[in-house]
Amino acid sequence: MPKTLSPVLTDDELCELKVTDLEKVRRARAEMKPAEVVLLLAETFRALGDPNRLRLVYALSRQELCVCDLAAAVGMSQSAVSHSLRILRQLRLVQSRRESKTTYYRLDDEHIARLAADGFAHVEERV
Amino acid sequence: MPKTLSPVLTDDELCELKVTDLEKVRRARAEMKPAEVVLLLAETFRALGDPNRLRLVYALSRQELCVCDLAAAVGMSQSAVSHSLRILRQLRLVQSRRESKTTYYRLDDEHIARLAADGFAHVEERV
DNA sequence: ATAACGTATGAATACCTGTTCATACGTTCA
DNA sequence: TGAACGTATGAACAGGTATTCATACGTTAT
Numbered sequence: 022m023p024k025t026l027s028p029v030l031t032d033d034e035l036c037e038l039k040v041t042d043l044e045k046v047r048r049a050r051a052e053m054k055p056a057e058v059v060l061l062l063a064e065t066f067r068a069l070g071d072p073n074r075l076r077l078v079y080a081l082s083r084q085e086l087c088v089c090d091l092a093a094a095v096g097m098s099q100s101a102v103s104h105s106l107r108i109l110r111q112l113r114l115v116q117s118r119r120e121s122k123t124t125y126y127r128l129d130d131e132h133i134a135r136l137a138a139d140g141f142a143h144v145e146e147r148v
Numbered sequence: 149m150p151k152t153l154s155p156v157l158t159d160d161e162l163c164e165l166k167v168t169d170l171e172k173v174r175r176a177r178a179e180m181k182p183a184e185v186v187l188l189l190a191e192t193f194r195a196l197g198d199p200n201r202l203r204l205v206y207a208l209s210r211q212e213l214c215v216c217d218l219a220a221a222v223g224m225s226q227s228a229v230s231h232s233l234r235i236l237r238q239l240r241l242v243q244s245r246r247e248s249k250t251t252y253y254r255l256d257d258e259h260i261a262r263l264a265a266d267g268f269a270h271v272e273e274r275v
Numbered sequence: 276a277t278a279a280c281g282t283a284t285g286a287a288t289a290c291c292t293g294t295t296c297a298t299a300c301g302t303t304c305a
Numbered sequence: 306t307g308a309a310c311g312t313a314t315g316a317a318c319a320g321g322t323a324t325t326c327a328t329a330c331g332t333t334a335t
Binding site: 087088089099100102103104106107119121122123124 | 309310311312313314
């Protein structure tokens with residue numbers, strides 16, 4: 022998973038490649054999302070692409086939970102949960118709130134829950 | 149990214165772990181999606197978690213394209229595109245149609261396009 | 276048949292990722 | 306102050322992943 026995308030070709034360079042429908046290629050390139058957006062969304066999907074992180078996110082879509090309860094809920098070690106939460110936090114998929122010794126996590130906004138719910142709805146159709 | 153999830157603990161085993169709110173843990177575990185569904189959705193998100201595959205999917209969400217045009221559109225080699233399409237095909241995110249020598253790809257259903265569109269809408273808010 | 280074309284695929288490689296282990300941090304309570 | 310608790314984090318390791326290269330496949334046209 023490259024951190025950068027392949028360089029955008031100029032139309033001149035593009036003409037050197039063999040294509041079957043230059044118009045469609047031009048349109049696809051014109052409509053493509055900016056690299057920054059693509060990279061950020063790919064990171065987000067990748068974060069949701071680990072079964073354990075996905076379970077953490079789903080659990081948090083139902084209720085706020087602290088780290089050790091998350092660990093107990095999904096059967097991970099405290100350390101693994103903490104590492105996973107850091108990834109989700111850096112991508113702003115989850116927020117944390119501290120209450121004395123305990124840190125409670127919740128989803129950062131409703132979009133995340135919707136993304137997960139949409140995904141589950143999709144795969145549940147196919148099982 | 150483990151291919152299997154950690155074993156589900158029995159309530160007895162669960163009680164041996166230190167938790168701060170046993171009721172919340174029980175609820176989280178009761179509401180958790182089946183492992184089969186979680187693993188399948190994680191695979192799907194992971195497939196969308198590569199920038200190049202995400203661009204392929206997005207391009208296909210706008211129009212049907214053949215392999216070489218996809219390669220030209222996103223600036224990947226034909227081989228890399230073909231490998232990527234195989235992954236997307238196996239997860240039934242894309243469908244292919246053959247017309248003589250040329251193979252045209254399109255998204256398998258509208259859910260995929262919606263998932264991508266929702267994702268883009270989410271990250272575009274944050275940039 | 277043979278060549279050209281578009282696509283698919285196996286092997287190899289360099290890179291990335293998720294877990295564990297050990298330990299450190301910040302907070303509370305005795 | 307010091308011990309216990311909940312959490313965070315760095316290092317290390319095992320396993321996974323995406324690309325390239327070479328080549329094979331199926332189709333069409335000569």
